[in-house]
Amino acid sequence: MIAIIDYDAGNIKSVQKAVEFLGEEAVLTSDREVILNAGKVILPGVGAFGKAMESLKNFNLIEVIHEVAESDTPFLGICLGLQILLNSSEESPGVKGLGIIDGDCLRMTPKPGFKIPHMGWNTIDIKSKSPLLKGIKQESFLYFVHSYYAKVACEDEVIARCEFTDNMDVVLQKGNVFATQFHPEKSSGIGLAILKNFIEM
Numbered sequence: 758m759i760a761i762i763d764y765d766a767g768n769i770k771s772v773q774k775a776v777e778f779l780g781e782e783a784v785l786t787s788d789r790e791v792i793l794n795a796g797k798v799i800l801p802g803v804g805a806f807g808k809a810m811e812s813l814k815n816f817n818l819i820e821v822i823h824e825v826a827e828s829d830t831p832f833l834g835i836c837l838g839l840q841i842l843l844n845s846s847e848e849s850p851g852v853k854g855l856g857i858i859d860g861d862c863l864r865m866t867p868k869p870g871f872k873i874p875h876m877g878w879n880t881i882d883i884k885s886k887s888p889l890l891k892g893i894k895q896e897s898f899l900y901f902v903h904s905y906y907a908k909v910a911c912e913d914e915v916i917a918r919c920e921f922t923d924n925m926d927v928v929l930q931k932g933n934v935f936a937t938q939f940h941p942e943k944s945s946g947i948g949l950a951i952l953k954n955f956i957e958m
Contacts, residue, residue, distance in 0.1 A: 758781075758782045758783070758784060758795055758796055759776055759781055759782065759783045759784070759795060759796065759797045759798070759799060759956070760783075760784055760786050760791055760792045760795035760797070760798045760799070761773050761776070761783055761784065761785050761786070761798075761799045761801065762786070762787065762792065762798065762799065762800045762801075762818060762822070763785040763786055763787045763816075764787060764802070764809070764812040764813050764816050764818055765812050765816075766801070766802030766803060766804050766809055766812065766837060767802065767803035767804050768801055768802065768803040768836070768940070768942075769785060769801050769802065770785070771942050771943065772799060772801040772835060772942045773785055774942070775941070775942035775948075775949065775952055776799070776952060776956065778949070779949060779952060779953050779956055781956045783799075787816045787818060789817070789818075789821050792818075792821050792825065793821065793824060793825065795830065796830070796831075797830060797831045797832070797833070797955065797956070797958065798825050798830060798831070798832045798833070799832075799833045799834075799835065799838070799955075800822065800832070800833070800834045800835070800838035800841075800842075801834075801835040801836065801837075801838050801942075802835070802836060802837035802838045802841075803836055803837055803902065804837055805848060805849065806837070806840055806841060806846035806848045806849040806852060806854070806862065806905070807846075807848065807849030807852040809837055809841050810841060810849070810852050810853070810854065810855075813841070813855075819855065822855060822857070823855070823857065826855075826857045826932075826933070826934050828933070829933055830933060831933050831935070831955060831958040832933055832934045832935065833889075833935045833936065833937070833955050834929075834934070834935070834936035834937070835936070835937055835940060835941065835942070836902070836903060836937075836938060836939070836940055838936065839907060839929065839936035839937060839938050840854070840862045840903075840905060840907065840938075841854050841855055842854065842855050842857045842858045842929070842934065842936055843855075843856070843857075843858055843859075843860045843861055843862055843907060843909075844856050844859065844860065844861050845861045845862070846861065846862035846905055847861075847862060847863055847864045847905065848862065848864070848904075848905050857931070857934055858909060858914060858929055858931050858934065858936070859909065859910040859911060859914075860907055860908055860909035860910050860911075860914075860926070861907075861908055862905040862906065862907055862908075863905060863906055863908055863923070864904065864905055865904055865905065865906060865921070865922045865923055866922045866923050867922070868922045871921065871922045873904050873922065874902060874903055874904040875901050875902070875903055875904070875906075875921050875922070876901065876902045877900070877901065878898045878899065878900055878901075879898065879899065879901055879919050879920075879921060879939075880896040880897065880898055880899075880919065881896070881897060881899055881917040881918070881919050881927055881928065881939070882895070882896070882917060882918045882919065882920070883895050883916065883917045883928075884915055884916060884917055884918060885913075885915075885916055886916075887916040887928070887930050887935070888954060888958055889916065889928065889930065889935045889937075889951060889954050889955060890916060890917065890928065890951065890954070891954050892950060892954070893947060893950065893951060893954075897947050898944075898947065899937075899939035899940075899941070899944040899947060899948060900939055900940050900943045900944045900945075900948065901919070901921075901927075901938060901939045901940070902940065903938060906921075906923055906925035906926070906927075906938065907925065907926040907927070907929065907938060908925075908926060909926045909929060911931075914929055914930060914931045915928075915929060916928040916929060916930050919938070919939075925938065926938075927939060935955065937951070
């Protein structure tokens with residue numbers, strides 16, 4: 758069973774539907790025991806960094822997420838779920854992230870000809886091997902919706918990047934913790950293949 762952390766963020770049910778489409782049981786939950794006893798855990802979300810951290814605090818989920826990250830349980834952050842794994846975001850100055858992966862979220866640099874938010878399909882540049890991207894080809898197209906991007910301190914934790922207004926870290930891995938800036942649940946067959954890789958870990 759996969760626990761999908763419910764903390765009042767957007768786009769959570771679409772992740773549940775994608776996981777169930779792949780034949781895996783998925784439970785939306787903010788219950789500590791359910792999360793800690795799950796075979797795998799997903800932290801999805803669309804929204805603002807500061808509000809997300811406030812919601813995690815209100816739902817008493819910060820400590821639970823740290824416990825999962827420090828265990829052997831595969832954990833996947835998606836979109837906002839990637840960003841809040843980091844230390845901070847320029848979107849919400851003064852708000853601390855989870856700090857599970859050392860890095861920060863930066864505001865995209867305005868450039869002529871580029872629309873922010875970064876919304877739509879873009880290719881990824883795979884930098885290193887990861888079980889999350891098993892069988893995924895270089896320059897695969899995936900679906901993005903975001904205005905801030907991750908810049909991670911440790912190069913070894915960056916699995917793939919994407920070029921837009923900036924060179925963005927879009928697939929991360931630190932031990933059992935994985936994260937994608939794009940939405941695998943909205944990225945057609947390639948996205949479902951990535952979710953399947955996670956389910957099969």
